[in-house]
Amino acid sequence: MKSVFKKSLSLTALATSLLSIGAHAAPNDADTLAQIRDSAMKDEWAYERLSDLTDLVGPRLSGSAGAAAAVEQVAEAMRKLGAKVTLQPVKVPHWVRGEEKAELVDYAGRPAGISQKVVLTALGGSGATPASGITAPVIVVHSFEELKAKGAQVKGAIVLFDVAFDQEMADRGHAGPAYGAGSRIRTQGPKLAAEQGAVAALVRSVGGANYRIAHTGATLLADNARIPAAAVTAEDAMLMTRLAARGAMKMHLTLTPQTLPDADSYNVIADLPGSDKADEVVIVSGHLDSWDLATGANDDGTGVVGAMGVIETLKKLNLQPRRTIRVIAWMNEENGTRGGRGYFDANKDKLDKHFAAIESDSGGGRPFGFIGSVTPQMVKYFDPLKTALAPIGAGLFERHDIAGAADTSPLERAGVPVFEPLVDSSSYFSYHHTPADTFDKVSPLELKRHVAVMTSLTWYLANMDQNIGRTLKLD
Structure with missing residues (x-):
C-alpha cells in the first residue's frame, strides 16, 4: 500500500509540475x-x-x-x-470627401422653374468637378454590355449604372454573392465609362433598405482618367430611369473630393x-x-x-x-x-x-x-x-x-x-x-x-x- 501511495504522490507532483510550467x-x-x-x-x-x-x-x-x-x-x-x-x-x-450635390435641371415634361435634387455621395477614389460643378446629359445603362452598346453617345455624358441590389438573395443567406455582383458595378463601372469618354459616372447604391440613403465604397479609376464618380440612392436611380424613358435629361453635378x-x-x-x-x-x-x-x-x-x-x-x-x-x-x-x-x-x-x-x-x-x-x-x-x-x-x-x-x-x-x-x-x-x-x-x-x-x-x-x-x- 505504501508503494502505491508513494506512486500516487509522485504522479500528483508530476502533474502539478507540468501545470506550473504552462503545459496543458x-x-x-x-x-x-x-x-x-x-x-x-x-x-x-x-x-x-x-x-x-x-x-x-x-x-x-x-x-x-x-x-x-x-x-x-x-x-x-x-x-x-x-x-x-x-x-x-x-x-x-x-x-477626403468634399462638397457633393446634384440636381436634375432639365428633362422631358419638366414644369418651368422646377429642378429635382438627387441624393448621392462620392465614391472613394473619385475625381473632382470644378468647384462650380458641371452640367451634362445623363445616360442610363443597366449593364456593362449596354454601356458598350451606347458607343459614341457616352462621350461628354454622365453615365448612371442602374443595377439593383438583390435583397431577396441576401434574405435567403447569400448576402455575399449579392454584394459581390453590385460591388463589381461600383468598382469597374466608372472606369469603363471613363474609357468611353464619360465626364462623370453614377452607380445605384449597393445595398438594401431603400430609405434614400447613399452607400459609398471604393471605385477603381485610372490616374489619367479620374472622373467624378458617386453612388446615388436607389430611389434617385429609379427616378432617373423613369425620366430617361420619357426623353433626354441633364444634371448639374458638383463633387470636390481630393486625393492627398x-x-x-x-x-x-x-x-x-x-x-x-x-x-x-x-x-x-x-x-x-x-x-x-x-x-x-x-x-x-x-x-x-x-x-x-x-x-x-x-x-x-x-x-x-x-x-x-x-x-x-x-x-x-x-x-x-x-x-x-x-x-x-x-x-x-x-x-x-x-x-x-x-x-x-x-x-x-x-x-x-x-x-x-x-x-x-x-x-x-x-x-x-x-x-x-x-x-x-x-x-x-x-x-x-x-x-x-x-x-x-x-x-x-x-x-x-x-x-x-x-x-x-x-x-x-x-x-x-x-x-x-x-x-x-x-x-x-x-x-x-x-x-x-x-x-x-x-x-x-x-x-x-x-x-x-x-x-x-x-x-
Missing part, C-alpha cells in the same frame, strides 16, 4: 471550451470597447485623424490586458504568447478603418472588438494557448488593403509558422458557426468545437476552398488556412458604407455570441494537435 494535458477538452463559451456570453467588455471606438473616435477613414486616434485607442486597450503590442507602419491612401499624398498609419498587432509552440501563430483580426459617412459599427467595429475580446476572455480565465495568438486590427481595408498586404510582405518568409488566420468582416449579425478553408479531410477534427458552440446556436462549420476575406487574402493565397465567423448578413448591407452604420445597430447579445465564436475558434486552433495543413496556393 487537454487544452481542447470539453470543459475548457465550455468555460470559454460561457464566459464570453456573460461579458460586456467587447461591447464597451465598441462604444469607445464608435462614440468617442467616430469615423476612421485611412489617413484621417479618426484613424490615428483609433490606432492609439486599440493599442492602449490591448496593453492594459497585458498583450505584447506592436504598431506596424503602413503607408495608406489619404482621400499617402499618409503614415499602422496595423495594431497584439500578441498573447504561446507555451510549447510559441513560434507558431494563429491570427484573429478585423479592420480598424471605416468609411467617413458614419462610425463603422458593423463595418468593421464588431470585427475589431470581437478579435480584441479573444485576449480579454482568455486573460480573464487565466488560459495560456500552446501557439501564440495574434490579434491584428488592420488598417486600410476599405480603400486599399495596404495593411493586409504590408503584413504579408513583412512575414512572407515566416508563413510556415502561421498555423491559421481568422478575419471577421461580415458585420454584427447572429453568428451560426464558422467558415474555414481547410481540406475536406480536416473537417472531422473540428467536431468538438462544433459541439461546444451548439448550445449558443453557433455549431455550424462550412468548409470553403477559399474563405476570401480581404486582409487575410494574401496569406490565404499563399496557403495559410483562413477562417471567418459564419454570420447572418441579411440586413448587413442595409447599413454597410452608409451614414446609418452606427453603434445602436449592433445587438449586445449577438456581439457576445460573436466573441464566444471568435474566442473558441481561436483557442481551438491555437491548441490543435493535428496539423491542418495548407490551402491550395493560388500564387
